[in-house]
Amino acid sequence: MQISTTRTEQPVADDRLTEILANPGFGTHFTDHMFTVEWTPDAGWHAARITPYGPLTLDPATAVLHYAQEIFEGMKAYRHDDGSVWSFRPEDNARRMVRSSQRLALPQLPAEDFVAAVDALVSEDQRWVPDSEGEKSLYIRPFMFASETFLGVRPAQHVTFMVICSPAGAYFKGGVKPVTLWLSEDYTRAGRGGMGAAKTGGNYASSLLPQQEAIGQGCDQVVFLDGQEGNYVEELGGMNLYFVHADGRIVTPETGTILEGITRASIIELAGKLGHQVEERKFSIDEWRQGVESGDIVEIFACGTAAVVTPVGSLKWQGGEAPAPASTDLTMRVRQSLVDIQYGRAEDTFGWMHRIC
Known part of the structure; x- marks a missing residue:
């Protein structure tokens, strides 16, 4: 893929950038x-370019606005102490986008072009990558959408893939704290044969109402059950779950109707190296409740790109509550091990890190 570059004539001033990177927040500055x-079907992928960041001009009949044919990824770039910039398992994000493309009837961007696009943009804007203090990073958002102007239910014949970047601060400003969860008994995130395993905006849009419900109940996040039986734990609005048993076993809900998280897969490997057997299987809500009550489940944690790893506290539902497990020891050990690899503070024995510049 040949990439042309047109640099902005109005880059953010150095003093203003210093202010932004000191307190970047999340998804606010670009x-x-x-x-x-x-x-297009005739030309394939073409006109690859880096241009000044700015608004898009879309026709009111642009297909994505009517039929939601779009997908995206979320990943980060990390600055190491020597000033170099690295990404974490970008090939896995690329492969997941291919799977999402297949489910949404979008063209597949080759993995090597996905990685090249991310590398090119991050290299161009490398001054925006914060130092590692406080777990700061550069959040990277690749996305693809149906950009053809037409009204009709069919796959688009013009598709656009883009990458934008935004500096990000630590997810937990006051330190890592357990999140309280609300059990959604009226809504499901996805069903068999649906789009649950694809990273598409519709999945997140459908989680917003139950998330509002969770906040209204004094909880941080919502947890969904399967759509077929309403019995098996799937995932949170945007994070995967793990259940640590007293004998050291870790159980995480199997994929199929949930997103195959990159952090999720990394934790499975990392936990195995730390001596823990990880089971991917169906996990019922009763097993959760009874396991916490009996003391068989000693820790619960969730993971995702933004939060990395977070301990789970109490689970609430209409008329009941399961208390928080007693420990967070393994949770914090896994979290620290993963973060240390990402920021170059520990040896990357898995080959996960990819140097950008």
């Missing part, structure tokens, strides 16, 4: 440039 490449 770098000077963006990456774009387009697809």
Whole structure:
């Protein structure tokens, strides 16, 4: 893929950038440039370019606005102490986007082009990558959408893939704290044969109402059960779950209707190296409640790109509550091990890190 570059004539001033990186928040500030490449059946992927960051001009009949044919990824770039910049398992994000493309009837961007696009943009805007203090990073958002102007239910014949970046601060400003969960008994995130395993905006849109319900009940996040029996734990609105048993076993809900998280897969490998057997299987809500009550479940944690790993506290539902497990020891050990690899403080024996510049 040949990438042309048109640099902005108005980059953010150095003093202003210093202010932003000191307290970047999340998803609020964006770098000077963006990456774009387009697809049509005749030309394939073409016109790959880095241009100044700016608004898009879309026709009111642009297909994505009506039929939600779009997918995205979420990943980060990390600055190591020597000033170099690295990403974490970008090939896995690329492969997951291919799977999402297949489910949403979108063209597949080759994994090597996905990685090249991310590398090119991050290299161009590398001054936006914060130092590692306080777990700061550069959040990277690749996304693909149906950009053809038409009204009709069919796969789009013009598709756009873009990458934008945004500096991000620590997910937990006051330190890592257990999140309280609300059990959604009226809504499901996905069903068999649906889009649950694809990273598409519709999955997140459907989680917003139950998430509002969770907040209204004084909880941080919502947890969903399967759509077929309403009995098996799936995932949170945007994070995967793990249950640590007293004998050291770790259980995580099996995929199929849930997103195959990159952090999820990494923890499975990391936990195995730490001596823990990890089971991927169906896990019922009763097993959760009874396991906490009996003391068989000693820790619960969740993971995702933004939060990395977070301990889970109490689980609430209409008329009941399961208390928080007693320990967070393994949770914090796994979290620290993963973060240390990402920021270059520990040896990457898995080959997960990819140097960008």
